Amino acid sequence: MDSARLADQARPCVTAELARDTRARAWAFVFRCWQEKRKAAEPASKPDGRDDYERLLNKERRLA
Secondary structure (H helix, E strand, O other): OOHHHHHHHHOOOOOHHHHHHHHHHHHHHHHHHHHHHHHHHOOOOOOOOHHHHHHHHHHHHHHO
16 A cells, blocks of 8 residues: 555645655754764864864874
8 A cells, every 4th residue: 555545544634745844854853863962972172173183193093
């Protein structure tokens, strides 16, 4: 059975545009939460910019 038919039978008052907008808002929320979680996991950078250099040194040490 087609999923569009299931949606029409389940909620006849929900238009295709409303369903699309709801899905778009849900995905925007998921993406925003993912970005915030990723941002919170990153260590705070130092104001003098040394953080990038230290990360590079640590990466080179791990490779050696």
